[in-house]
Amino acid sequence: MTPLPEDLPRMIGEDDRNAAVRRLQDAYTKGSISHEELDEGLHQVLNAEAHSELVSVLASLPEEHPGATSTIAAAGGRIRRRGVWRVPRVLKVESAFGRVRLDLSRAIIEHPVVDLELQLGTGRAKITVPRDAIVDVEDLHTGWKDTLYKTRRRSRPGGPKIRISGTMGFGRLKIRHAWR
Known part of the structure; x- marks a missing residue:
């Protein structure tokens, strides 16, 4: 059975990917994640195809400063x-x-x-x-x-x-x- 267009995952663009990379780098710079976690996160982000894959990587990061x-x-x-x-x-x-x-x-x-x-x-x-x-x-x-x-x-x-x-x-x- 062919999936309906609404069942297909939302694809990500370069802006989404770049924002996720920046967020990982910020978490590493602040000492919130280790070097290994940064490497693993970057690998997942750079190979992600759907928005849900980015969300799962970013969800594991500590909550951003509430001043956002x-x-x-x-x-x-x-x-x-x-x-x-x-x-x-x-x-x-x-x-x-x-x-x-x-x-x-x-x-x-x-x-x-x-x-x-x-x-x-x-x-x-x-x-x-x-x-x-x-x-x-x-x-x-x-x-x-x-x-x-x-x-x-x-x-x-x-x-x-x-x-x-x-x-x-x-x-x-x-x-x-x-x-x-």
């Missing part, structure tokens, strides 16, 4: 991130008015768990997550409209976990998985 937090804020207007961009361990998105669009489908996600904290007043928000991501919206509080999100029927292990928390006032959050 970034904030995107706008009083009005649009907040938009798409294409290839590096997703921090914790991303805070604050907007009083306007639309928010975050596309994580081609983003470089180096962490097995990413926390998105939303503080939105009015306006819509749309988040596109990688196809193999696991999404948790239990800590998100909506004031006016419910969140639009359907859990994937078939999810593969190894994808990043995206935890979405915070508060939305008068707007709707739509979350969808990328097609590729």
Whole structure:
């Protein structure tokens, strides 16, 4: 039986591979892993073909410094991130008015768990997550409209976990998985 396109593992690009190498090198420089662990990790990263293989190597590393937090804020207007961009361990998105669009489908996600904290007043928000991501919206509080999100029927292990928390006032959050 031929696998469906959604069953195929998410392939990695050079940016993903380079980010994983940097993370291993940083862990070695800080003394968190031994020389042997660095060699083994580099071998696995350089030979990895699927994103899940990178996640398994990086998951064995010590948790990064909790200071890896970034904030995107706008009083009005649009907040938009798409294409290839590096997703921090914790991303805070604050907007009083306007639309928010975050596309994580081609983003470089180096962490097995990413926390998105939303503080939105009015306006819509749309988040596109990688196809193999696991999404948790239990800590998100909506004031006016419910969140639009359907859990994937078939999810593969190894994808990043995206935890979405915070508060939305008068707007709707739509979350969808990328097609590729």
